[in-house]
Amino acid sequence: xxxxxxxxxxxxxxxxxxxxxxxxxxxxxxxxxxxxxxxxxxxxxxxxxxxxxxxxxxxxxxxxxxxxxxxxxxxxxxxxxxxxxxxxxxxxxxxxxxxxxxxxxxxxxxxxxxxxxxxxxxxxxxxxxxxxxxxxxxxxxxxxxxxxxxxxxxxxxxxxxxxxxxxxxxxxxxxxxxxxxxxxxxxxxxxxxxxxxxxxxxxxxxxxxxxxxxxxxxxxxxxxxxxxxxxxxxxxxxxxxxxxxxxxxxxxxxxxxxxxxxxxxxxxxxxxxxxxxxxxxxxxxxxxxxxxxxxxxxxxxxxxxxxxxxxxxxxxxxxxxxxxxxxxxxxxxxxxxxxxxxxxxxxxxxxxxxxxxxxxx
Amino acid sequence: xxxxxxxxxxxxxxxxxxxxxxxxxxxxxxxxxxxxxxxxxxxxxxxxxxxxxxxxxxxxxxxxxxxxxxxxxxxxxxxxxxxxxxxxxxxxxxxxxxxxxxxxxxxxxxxxxxxxxxxxxxxxxxxxxxxxxxxxxxxxxxxxxxxxxxxxxxxxxxxxxxxxxxxxxxxxxxxxxxxxxxxxxxxxxxxxxxxxxxxxxxxxxxxxxxxxxxxxxxxxxxxxxxxxxxxxxxxxxxxxxxxxxxxxxxxxxxxxxxxxxxxxxxxxxxxxxxxxxxxxxxxxxxxxxxxxxxxxxxxxxxxxxxxxxx
Numbered sequence: 237x238x239x240x241x242x243x244x245x246x247x248x249x250x251x252x253x254x255x256x257x258x259x260x261x262x263x264x265x266x267x268x269x270x271x272x273x274x275x276x277x278x279x280x281x282x283x284x285x286x287x288x289x290x291x292x293x294x295x296x297x298x299x300x301x302x303x304x305x306x307x308x309x310x311x312x313x314x315x316x317x318x319x320x321x322x323x324x325x326x327x328x329x330x331x332x333x334x335x336x337x338x339x340x341x342x343x344x345x346x347x348x349x350x351x352x353x354x355x356x357x358x359x360x361x362x363x364x365x366x367x368x369x370x371x372x373x374x375x376x377x378x379x380x381x382x383x384x385x386x387x388x389x390x391x392x393x394x395x396x397x398x399x400x401x402x403x404x405x406x407x408x409x410x411x412x413x414x415x416x417x418x419x420x421x422x423x424x425x426x427x428x429x430x431x432x433x434x435x436x437x438x439x440x441x442x443x444x445x446x447x448x449x450x451x452x453x454x455x456x457x458x459x460x461x462x463x464x465x466x467x468x469x470x471x472x473x474x475x476x477x478x479x480x481x482x483x484x485x486x487x488x489x490x491x492x493x494x495x496x497x498x499x500x501x502x503x504x505x506x507x508x509x510x511x512x513x514x515x516x517x518x519x520x521x522x523x524x525x526x527x528x529x530x531x532x533x534x535x536x537x538x539x540x541x542x543x544x545x546x547x548x549x550x551x552x553x554x555x556x557x558x559x560x561x562x563x564x565x566x567x568x569x570x571x572x573x574x575x576x577x578x579x580x581x582x583x584x585x586x587x588x589x590x591x592x593x594x595x596x597x
Numbered sequence: 598x599x600x601x602x603x604x605x606x607x608x609x610x611x612x613x614x615x616x617x618x619x620x621x622x623x624x625x626x627x628x629x630x631x632x633x634x635x636x637x638x639x640x641x642x643x644x645x646x647x648x649x650x651x652x653x654x655x656x657x658x659x660x661x662x663x664x665x666x667x668x669x670x671x672x673x674x675x676x677x678x679x680x681x682x683x684x685x686x687x688x689x690x691x692x693x694x695x696x697x698x699x700x701x702x703x704x705x706x707x708x709x710x711x712x713x714x715x716x717x718x719x720x721x722x723x724x725x726x727x728x729x730x731x732x733x734x735x736x737x738x739x740x741x742x743x744x745x746x747x748x749x750x751x752x753x754x755x756x757x758x759x760x761x762x763x764x765x766x767x768x769x770x771x772x773x774x775x776x777x778x779x780x781x782x783x784x785x786x787x788x789x790x791x792x793x794x795x796x797x798x799x800x801x802x803x804x805x806x807x808x809x810x811x812x813x814x815x816x817x818x819x820x821x822x823x824x825x826x827x828x829x830x831x832x833x834x835x836x837x838x839x840x841x842x843x844x845x846x847x848x849x850x851x852x853x854x855x856x857x858x859x860x861x862x863x864x865x866x867x868x869x870x871x872x873x874x875x876x877x878x879x880x881x882x883x884x885x886x887x888x889x890x891x892x893x894x895x896x897x898x899x900x901x902x903x904x905x906x907x
Contacts, residue, residue: 260705263709312689312690314693364885364886368886370885370886371835371885373689374828374831374835374885375882375885377828377831378828378832378881378882378885379878379882381825381828381875381878382875382878382879382882385871385874385875386875388871389869389871389872392869392871393869510697514690547708547709549701549704549705549708550701550705551701552697552700552701552702552704552705553698553701553705554701556694556695556696556697556698556699556700556701556702557694557698559690559693559694559697559698560680560691560694560695563680563686563690563691563694564680564684564686567684567685567686567687
């Protein structure tokens with residue numbers, strides 16, 4: 237499939253997903269065009285709205301990259317959510333344990349701690365996948381739940397802030413807070429960091445031997461084996477990179493936005509990362525765009541609910557549809573086109589033909 | 598004596614908490630034997646739960662709720678089937694997408710159906726039914742033979758599924774499709790029809806898990822009420838070695854972990870309760886690792902079948 241067909245198909249899939257969302261908005265008794273107008277204007281052209289979009293886009297972008305890199309090696313990392321939690325935990329523990337470093341030293345170290353946490357959480361499914369053949373999808377899924385409970389325990393027990401009414405940790409020191417990007421808003425430099433990671437990963441995949449090996453294992457494992465690529469190490473490396481990216485997303489949430497570790501602080505960004513990755517057709521350089529788009533959808537969903545009255549869960553449906561339809565659009569045709577509409581159209585044509593034949597007979 | 602009461606309680610909890618996982622796991626076994634991964638179990642549980650709640654809410658009849666739940670499950674199963682069989686989307690991705698989609702859709706629809714009282718709209722459900730004589734047995738009597746009708750349905754379906762899959766001609770066909778679709782096709786088995794049948798039944802069974810949650814446990818629909826049961830069911834399939842009976846035993850084992858967890862929360866409040874919440878997931882993981890998964894999985898599960906491909 238050449239790049240142009242792929243882009244066209246993804247565009248069609250997106251339009252279809254938005255249309256189905258539109259039908260739901262209509263069912264809800266509102267004007268879908270008005271609702272979408274409010275949604276997109278608010279999330280992209282309004283200062284506060286756009287800042288909100290950027291805040292959500294930062295963890296989504298990193299979580300998306302955390303899916304893309306392993307997937308390029310043929311491994312499904314569904315564990316982004318858990319890796320975000322463990323990364324956030326490691327980052328927060330480091331920040332709270334050593335609170336007196338200067339920011340220029342402390343912040344990078346917090347990122348390193350978070351990356352180690354995420355990588356550690358990804359190393360378990362990676363090892364099991366590479367050396368025991370255990371299905372990584374199920375392992376990473378199960379580990380998400382474990383990670384959430386571990387953080388829940390940490391903030392209710394050892395990390396619980398003094399006199400806290402809810403389970404949350406002490407605040408991290410002022411020096412460790414990420415600089416604000418847009419004045420008077422919550423928008424921190426997280427998205428810029430994500431952009432930098434995107435560029436690095438893009439060039440790594442395209443122009444370095446180890447990046448190429450990763451791609452080769454994903455595209456054709458047998459060819460990679462013939463070429464002498466160590467598949468197991470490649471799979472593990474891909475997962476570790478993915479895990480550390482998601483882990484850093486956790487740190488960004490903690491030192492960029494909330495300044496504390498909370499119970500349930502991630503809000504499903506790990507799962508959003510799957511949508512980001514698919515919408516980007518697994519190309520890292522496209523991921524910032526798709527992360528912005530999805531973050532805009534989810535940031536605008538609340539505004540839409542307040543301004544127009546449409547239930548914001550419509551946007552969750554659109555997200556799910558985006559994955560279904562984009563995945564369908566990306567299936568490589570083998571003997572016949574696997575486009576979304578074609579089977580339906582063929583069915584219709586056949587039915588009309590039989591009807592005509594019946595009439596003639 | 599106290600220990601016997603405790604044992605009875607834990608057994609009853611095992612049956613109650615394990616039933617939804619068991620339904621979903623049974624559904625997963627049927628799909629995977631036919632060569633299709635059903636990662637969408639989690640979403641289908643929600644679909645079944647919403648169907649059951651809506652049906653019972655609208656008519657006041659638990660039986661109609663049951664019917665609606667099953668229909669929702671069938672539809673969601675066929676949707677996944679269309680994605681996996683016709684569109685040949687990667688089945689893991691398709692299932693994850695279905696979960697996202699159904700989580701959103703059920704939340705949206707429940708707010709439409711129940712309106713502002715969402716979460717507070719109690720619906721009619723099933724009550725526990727005593728089986729004469731057996732329910733009078735000590736310890737196991739009250740716990741295993743005073744359950745709700747869906748538990749007995751589960752036992753019946755498990756045995757039926759085992760006979761169908763292992764002893765009947767059609768079941769053999771389905772297993773052949775999962776092992777080697779090309780050979781099955783050449784032998785005249787309608788591969789795609791069998792797969793659609795399997796995935797639809799799979800969706801309906803997963804939906805029964807949701808029906809049980811709503812009509813036998815909490816009597817309301819809550820967003821995200823499946824709470825990871827579909828994923829535990831995926832582990833139960835592997836743990837149960839792709840056998841209907843085995844999967845149900847594994848599911849009941851997870852139910853047992855959950856029941857023990859609840860008991861320990863009450864009896865040992867000094868231990869952080871999150872440790873107990875982790876227990877079933879950790880048990881699944883360890884079971885996956887220790888027992889491995891490769892050996893007895895259907896050989897062609899997850900690979901879309903393409904008639905024209907050599």
